[in-house]
Amino acid sequence: MxxxxxxxxxxxxxxxxxxxxxxxxxxxxxxxxxxxxxxxxxxxxxxxxxxxxxxxxxxxxxxxxxxxxxxxxxxxxxxxxxxxxxxxxxxxxxxxxxxxxxxxxxxxxxxxxxxxxxxxxxxxxxxxxxxxxxxxxxxxxxxxxxxxxxxxxxxxxxxxxxxxxxxxxxxxxxxxxxxxxxxxxxxxxxxxxxxxxxxxxxxxxxxxxxxxxxxxxxxxxxxxxxxxxxxxxxxxxxxxxxxSIFPSQIPASIIKDLEQQGPIIDLTFVGDAADRPSLSVISKKFAIETNILSGNIVQLKEQPFGKLRAHIKGAASETNQAIDYLKNQGVQVSEVKSIDSIY
CATH class of the missing domain: 3.40.50.300 (P-loop containing nucleotide triphosphate hydrolases)
Structure with a gap:
């Protein structure tokens, strides 16, 4: 038009x-x-x-x-x-x-x-x-x-x-x-x-x-x-x-401690994936601990959309399996590689 x-x-x-x-x-x-x-x-x-x-x-x-x-x-x-x-x-x-x-x-x-x-x-x-x-x-x-x-x-x-x-x-x-x-x-x-x-x-x-x-x-x-x-x-x-709607800044002192214990990841949820307790599930399914650092869920015109930044604590084999599981559930996952990428 x-x-x-x-x-x-x-x-x-x-x-x-x-x-x-x-x-x-x-x-x-x-x-x-x-x-x-x-x-x-x-x-x-x-x-x-x-x-x-x-x-x-x-x-x-x-x-x-x-x-x-x-x-x-x-x-x-x-x-x-x-x-x-x-x-x-x-x-x-x-x-x-x-x-x-x-x-x-x-x-x-x-x-x-x-x-x-x-x-x-x-x-x-x-x-x-x-x-x-x-x-x-x-x-x-x-x-x-x-x-x-x-x-x-x-x-x-x-x-x-x-x-x-x-x-x-x-x-x-x-x-x-x-x-x-x-x-x-x-x-x-x-x-x-x-x-x-x-x-x-x-x-x-x-x-x-x-x-x-x-x-x-x-x-x-x-x-x-x-x-x-x-x-x-x-x-x-x-x-x-x-x-601006998903603030994710985290104090450097906290990041320094956490990154020694396991990966910090960004999770993106769209539609039905936003309704599932994904982090709770992987905490029970694998030998890991999860900690939500920041996040928000908003309603788009027709579906929910959420972003979380979380820390996964555990052995590398377990954290890798947990991340693969999240991806298979329709969750978009990207790992925060360093402190610099958070700011």
Missing amino acids: ITLENITKTFQTKKQTAVTALNGVSLTVEKGEIYGVIGYSGAGKSTLIRCVNLLEPPTSGQVKIDGVDLTGLSKEALRNVRQKIGMIFQGFNLLKTATVYQNIAIPLKLTGVKEADIDARVKKYLKIVSLEDKHNVYPNQLSGGQKQRVAIARALSHEPEILLSDEATSALDPDTTDQILALLHKINQELGITILLITHEMHVIQQICDRVAVMENGDIVEQGKVIDVYTNPKHLTTQRFVD
């Missing part, structure tokens, strides 16, 4: 110095999926998402929606295509002097929607975002989460096929973030709307995304299914994001 081909974007500073924000970025978002783009500040992700609806025209490359290259369209044709693309922002962008109802109705009126249809749409989408009782309230009477719900209803009222989310949860507290993410997932599932979102939070990616692209310095350094990227991060930036 969305295809970006070799997108570059160069800005000119006041001193006429060229700054490249995007450097030949390509990605494809399939119809009906939730695709996340994650990166640290300055990675180029906000520029990228604004290129999708040409709020930020790319310097070069093609932006295709359903096979149509937007960069070659007339202004009128581009306006028509944009009707299929809704967008929500971190800052909500609501009119302070207009009611919730008016914030949704006014943009519809400006695009030529009939009055009767406007009223029906406003009521329909306020119900979807669970704000049907707030239609006469002003934005300053709403919480941050409620303001974002109004912004989502406004975007949906144009009945788009695509929804772009530009850091839509960054200004919200954790509980409200979860509520907004649940709402976006509901919109995707029930309305069939394709969602492309950008974020700097791994929690957002793991909660609702099907696939993810990791950006750094204007490039996509890694992309794929969320579960694949989580279980086998290849780029250092991706590893940093994954490590």
